[in-house]
Amino acid sequence: MELQTLTYIVVGFTFAIYIGIAIWARAGSTKDFYVAGGGVHPVANGMATAADWMSAASFISMAGLIAYMGYGGSVFLMGWTGGFVLLAMFLAPYLRKYGKFTVPEFIGDRFYSRTARIVAVVCLIICSVTYVIGQMKGVGVAFSRFLEVSYEVGLLVGMAIVFVYAVVGGMKGITYTQIAQYCVLILAYTIPAFFISFNLTGNPLPQLGLGSTISGTDVYLLDRLDQVITELGFADYTNNVRGSTLNMFVYTLSLMIGTAGLPHVIIRFFTVPKVKDARTSAGWALVFIAILYTTAPAVAAMARLNLHNTIAPPSAEQNLAYEERPQWFKNWEKTGLLEFEDKNGDGRIQYTASAETNEMVKVDRDIMVLANPEIAKLPNWVIALVAAGGLAAALSTAAGLLLAIASAISHDLLKGVLMPDISEKAELRASRIAMAGAIGFAGYLGFNPPDFAAGTVALAFGLAASSIFPVLMMGIFNRRINKEGAIAGMIAGIGVTLFYVFQHKGIMFVASTAFLGDMPANWFFGIEPNAFGAVGAVVNFAVAFAVSAVTKAPPAEVQELVEHIRVPVGVSAAQDH
Amino acid sequence: MAFQSKEMAKAYWRENLTLMLWLSVIWFIVSYGCGILFVEQLNAIKLGGFKLGFWFAQQGSIYTFVALTFIYAKKMGDLDRKYGVDDDA
Numbered sequence: 001m002e003l004q005t006l007t008y009i010v011v012g013f014t015f016a017i018y019i020g021i022a023i024w025a026r027a028g029s030t031k032d033f034y035v036a037g038g039g040v041h042p043v044a045n046g047m048a049t050a051a052d053w054m055s056a057a058s059f060i061s062m063a064g065l066i067a068y069m070g071y072g073g074s075v076f077l078m079g080w081t082g083g084f085v086l087l088a089m090f091l092a093p094y095l096r097k098y099g100k101f102t103v104p105e106f107i108g109d110r111f112y113s114r115t116a117r118i119v120a121v122v123c124l125i126i127c128s129v130t131y132v133i134g135q136m137k138g139v140g141v142a143f144s145r146f147l148e149v150s151y152e153v154g155l156l157v158g159m160a161i162v163f164v165y166a167v168v169g170g171m172k173g174i175t176y177t178q179i180a181q182y183c184v185l186i187l188a189y190t191i192p193a194f195f196i197s198f199n200l201t202g203n204p205l206p207q208l209g210l211g212s213t214i215s216g217t218d219v220y221l222l223d224r225l226d227q228v229i230t231e232l233g234f235a236d237y238t239n240n241v242r243g244s245t246l247n248m249f250v251y252t253l254s255l256m257i258g259t260a261g262l263p264h265v266i267i268r269f270f271t272v273p274k275v276k277d278a279r280t281s282a283g284w285a286l287v288f289i290a291i292l293y294t295t296a297p298a299v300a301a302m303a304r305l306n307l308h309n310t311i312a313p314p315s316a317e318q319n320l321a322y323e324e325r326p327q328w329f330k331n332w333e334k335t336g337l338l339e340f341e342d343k344n345g346d347g348r349i350q351y352t353a354s355a356e357t358n359e360m361v362k363v364d365r366d367i368m369v370l371a372n373p374e375i376a377k378l379p380n381w382v383i384a385l386v387a388a389g390g391l392a393a394a395l396s397t398a399a400g401l402l403l404a405i406a407s408a409i410s411h412d413l414l415k416g417v418l419m420p421d422i423s424e425k426a427e428l429r430a431s432r433i434a435m436a437g438a439i440g441f442a443g444y445l446g447f448n449p450p451d452f453a454a455g456t457v458a459l460a461f462g463l464a465a466s467s468i469f470p471v472l473m474m475g476i477f478n479r480r481i482n483k484e485g486a487i488a489g490m491i492a493g494i495g496v497t498l499f500y501v502f503q504h505k506g507i508m509f510v511a512s513t514a515f516l517g518d519m520p521a522n523w524f525f526g527i528e529p530n531a532f533g534a535v536g537a538v539v540n541f542a543v544a545f546a547v548s549a550v551t552k553a554p555p556a557e558v559q560e561l562v563e564h565i566r567v568p569v570g571v572s573a574a575q576d577h
Numbered sequence: 578m579a580f581q582s583k584e585m586a587k588a589y590w591r592e593n594l595t596l597m598l599w600l601s602v603i604w605f606i607v608s609y610g611c612g613i614l615f616v617e618q619l620n621a622i623k624l625g626g627f628k629l630g631f632w633f634a635q636q637g638s639i640y641t642f643v644a645l646t647f648i649y650a651k652k653m654g655d656l657d658r659k660y661g662v663d664d665d666a
Binding site for chain 2: 023071073074077078081082084085086088089090093200207210211212213221238239245249252253279282283286287288293294297333424436560563566567568569
């Protein structure tokens with residue numbers, strides 16, 4: 001069957017499953033799925049959390065970035081998994097014990113201040129919107145390829161579908177739909193990886209294939225890759241440090257504490273029945289995430305090797321003739337994300353690291369994962385499955401974030417603070433307007449995103465790292481931090497980070513408004529903007545401690561609250577989310 | 578407060594913090610230590626086709642993280658029972 005048709009069928013089929021489950025789950029009592037039945041089992045919750053968590057950045061973008069960053073790409077692998085250790089140990093059990101509804105609500109109560117709650121809501125909205133920009137890039141790439149249109153048209157179609165999905169939804173809130181989405185996306189990620197690993201190394205497990213020899217030779221795959229790309233003038237793969245050791249350190253830290261500070265992930269731990277389930281849920285979520293994250297480096301290295309082998313086959317001593325380029329090359333050219341320019345006029349494709357001789361003038365990193373099975377000449381059904389997986393990842397996370405933004409505005413801001421008497425109908429309308437506004441805004445910036453999808457998402461993590469994570473930590477582990485400290489800390493942390501990001505990436509990410517170019521020479525100690533959240537977090541902690549030290553201690557009942565959440569016993573019933 | 582005494586509550590919290598501290602140390606060593614700070618030195622050792630530091634950064638640290646979260650959940654469960662504050666009632 002033709003690839004295009006098959007893709008429509010597979011994507012349509014998976015969507016039918018999600019919608020079917022959503023309807024079936026609604027038909028029964030929704031409560032059964034969350035609360036009355038004793039809450040969601042930790043394994044199920046872990047799987048749903050993994051689906052919520054792994055977005056277009058993890059699925060579509062990350063391996064492509066690693067393919068070109070090599071060892072430097074490890075910041076994503078360690079950063080986006082290591083945060084779960086922090087979440088499991090430092091935050092999830094205590095926030096579950098506290099048992100309220102949203103993260104701003106906890107901050108508002110713990111710091112006995114409506115102002116603190118509002119500041120937390122604003123921080124949450126800034127992080128989430130930035131995150132959605134990254135998702136929009138991924139959605140745009142996926143749709144442009146499968147509809148065979150330009151990236152811009154793909155993005156518009158994607159915006160429309162995300163809008164329908166999120167507004168008609170509530171769909172995303174259903175744990176069992178997310179479990180189905182997890183299954184689709186993990187199969188879509190691992191099956192092509194098994195094939196490719198087996199073809200290249202004879203070992204079907206990509207985690208082991210990455211460290212194996214290439215079939216029929218005694219050359220290790222990674223050694224071969226290093227050799228191929230250094231001969232073309234690229235930096236080698238296995239030693240290529242991202243910026244500096246300090247930059248990699250800070251970048252990883254920023255992603256880790258950002259993970260532990262992202263409200264839409266934390267909120268998942270409110271749905272488990274008991275404190276000890278919150279601890280194991282985080283573990284299970286990490287297991288399901290680790291399956292993708294340990295496969296990704298193999299996908300990255302093998303995609304890079306296959307790409308170079310296709311364009312410049314080592315045996316033929318000759319580069320690929322442009323006229324003989326494979327179908328996937330032509331398809332990606334249509335999207336405008338892959339461009340060739342015959343600089344020396346010989347009709348063949350030269351792919352080198354030098355700006356003068358390189359003829360692959362544009363290879364958008366975000367196309368690598370989607371193109372990978374085609375480059376490796378895998379069967380059409382595998383390619384179609386990857387399409388379905390990429391869309392599942394992008395849509396589920398985008399919808400989840402949009403709902404978080406909508407509830408922050410309508411529930412926390414309007415109903416909680418500004419207009420307590422607002423009717424339910426008006427609240428719903430406000431949340432729809434908020435969602436539409438967020439999609440429009442993020443989509444508009446998606447036409448010229450500040451970075452590749454995973455890089456943009458990294459910025460969002462930096463913002464969460466600098467604002468939410470520190471106040472949650474201090475709220476749980478330090479009785480003495482008061483409202484003045486927390487508010488000043490959040491504002492200083494996110495302020496410093498935003499200032500740094502905007503000065504290099506442009507105000508609100510509009511590149512022309514950047515007043516300092518985005519290049520290493522302009523970076524503070526060589527720390528790139530994507531990594532700056534960790535510095536913002538340090539500022540947040542420092543300011544909060546300093547301000548708290550010179551202002552009045554929190555009232556006794558708040559100090560008692562801190563004692564109360566430290567002990568698992570006496571937990572309230574699970575919340576319905 | 579379900580503890581029999583204030584001292585018990587203090588002891589529980591201290592044991593909890595000690596456990597967190599140790600697990601955080603391991604967390605730090607496998608990722609920031611082996612994967613970033615000492616990656617060059619470790620890369621001198623080969624594990625099959627992997628340089629060891631590279632392996633820690635792209636594989637080993639992730640496996641360790643998974644183990645750490647489960648060890649934490651298990652140990653905290655034991656601690657809750659020891660002090661009679663588990664929420665299984």
